[in-house]
Amino acid sequence: MEGYLHLSNGVKYKGDFAIEAKVKEVKGEIVFFTGMTGYQEVLTDPSYKDQIIVFTYPLIGNYGINKEDFESKQPHVAGVIVYESNSEAYHYQAEYSLQDYLNKWDIPMLTHVDTRSIVKNIRQSGSMPAVMTAEKEITSNTFSLKEDGKVAKVSDKNFKTYGQGEYHIVLVDFGKKESMLTALLERECKVTVVPYNTEFTSIKSLQPDGILLSNGPGDPKELEGILPTIKALITHYPTLGICLGHQLAALALGAETTKLSFGHRGANHPVMDRKKKRVIMSSQNHSYVVKEESLTATGCEARFYNLHDGSVEGLSHSMYPLQTVQFHPEANPGPSEGCYVFDEFIEDVKANNGRVFAYA
Numbered sequence: 001m002e003g004y005l006h007l008s009n010g011v012k013y014k015g016d017f018a019i020e021a022k023v024k025e026v027k028g029e030i031v032f033f034t035g036m037t038g039y040q041e042v043l044t045d046p047s048y049k050d051q052i053i054v055f056t057y058p059l060i061g062n063y064g065i066n067k068e069d070f071e072s073k074q075p076h077v078a079g080v081i082v083y084e085s086n087s088e089a090y091h092y093q094a095e096y097s098l099q100d101y102l103n104k105w106d107i108p109m110l111t112h113v114d115t116r117s118i119v120k121n122i123r124q125s126g127s128m129p130a131v132m133t134a135e136k137e138i139t140s141n142t143f144s145l146k147e148d149g150k151v152a153k154v155s156d157k158n159f160k161t162y163g164q165g166e167y168h169i170v171l172v173d174f175g176k177k178e179s180m181l182t183a184l185l186e187r188e189c190k191v192t193v194v195p196y197n198t199e200f201t202s203i204k205s206l207q208p209d210g211i212l213l214s215n216g217p218g219d220p221k222e223l224e225g226i227l228p229t230i231k232a233l234i235t236h237y238p239t240l241g242i243c244l245g246h247q248l249a250a251l252a253l254g255a256e257t258t259k260l261s262f263g264h265r266g267a268n269h270p271v272m273d274r275k276k277k278r279v280i281m282s283s284q285n286h287s288y289v290v291k292e293e294s295l296t297a298t299g300c301e302a303r304f305y306n307l308h309d310g311s312v313e314g315l316s317h318s319m320y321p322l323q324t325v326q327f328h329p330e331a332n333p334g335p336s337e338g339c340y341v342f343d344e345f346i347e348d349v350k351a352n353n354g355r356v357f358a359y360a
């Protein structure tokens with residue numbers, strides 16, 4: 001059945017709804033992902049909550065959906081746009097085809113759209129509200145989006161402990177990817193996942209050896225209310241912040257964030273590590289960035305930066321055992337060249353030896 005993608009800048013594309021039974025109207029911010037594979041991880045990464053995702057690789061779905069690669073229990077995107085989708089899955093691990101999986105979760109997919117043209121449009125106008133619908137014409141008020149409150153929707157509601165390792169890490173869940181938990185469990189950690197708005201005193205009573213501030217959807221500035229807790233965590237425990245966690249750590253220490261025009265979403269973003277003097281390829285998914293010029297007086301230094309646009313990709317601190325990255329060291333999808341960030345965090349945890357420091 002015919003379907004349309006309407007962008008809020010007035011441009012419209014005609015395509016076909018892939019799943020006849022699931023023709024429904026959805027709206028969301030439109031963003032694009034450039035990796036050739038990894039659609040399962042992208043669909044289930046909570047940071048994509050309510051976004052419409054354009055996959056730029058022209059054939060998506062050929063290896064289906066398996067049991068191994070989920071980043072959370074369900075897909076979070078509002079809608080999917082591809083050039084061509086494979087209606088069958090060709091892989092020994094495949095449990096569902098992509099179409100059946102999206103069908104199960106009531107997520108529409110539009111196919112046979114010129115994805116190259118959409119991406120050029122997003123690159124010119126920036127990521128913007130979009131509507132996927134069977135309607136050829138829509139009114140402009142259809143584009144109004146409610147973008148706040150996404151973290152509360154995807155964060156775990158209860159405390160839960162995993163593993164029995166030597167180092168106890170509290171993972172503050174803003175919409176974590178499963179791979180972050182796995183990366184810690186593989187490094188001799190016991191991990192307690194706590195809801196995003198857990199108070200400092202409750203975290204302290206868990207007697208953590210270190211803190212992981214997770215990734216998550218939306219604008220970091222929306223979480224202003226929890227910045228004092230983040231600051232308290234950073235000034236008492238070795239801390240690693242990833243993506244949204246990195247942005248929140250920066251805001252808590254007085255830095256500023258801003259929104260990129262069309263963000264970074266893909267599996268081959270080159271990042272320079274100034275400390276190691278080497279370039280790594282990284283997995284990315286973000287729209288917001290920390291402004292480098294706002295770091296003065298925070299004690300933070302931009303250790304990592306993006307070689308495409310020079311934006312800040314991670315911070316270190318002159319005094320606190322704090323490390324943050326904007327990219328995804330846990331990979332999934334994409335290269336794991338940056339996984340040494342986890343090793344460095346564990347080194348900090350070991351060196352601190354369970355001490356609760358309290359910097360003024």
Ligand SMILES: NC(=O)CC[C@H](N)C(=O)O
Nearest residue numbers: 215216218243244287288
């Ligand atoms: N993956 C993430 O944690 C994304 C962080 C934030 N929501 C952004 O878009 O920049």
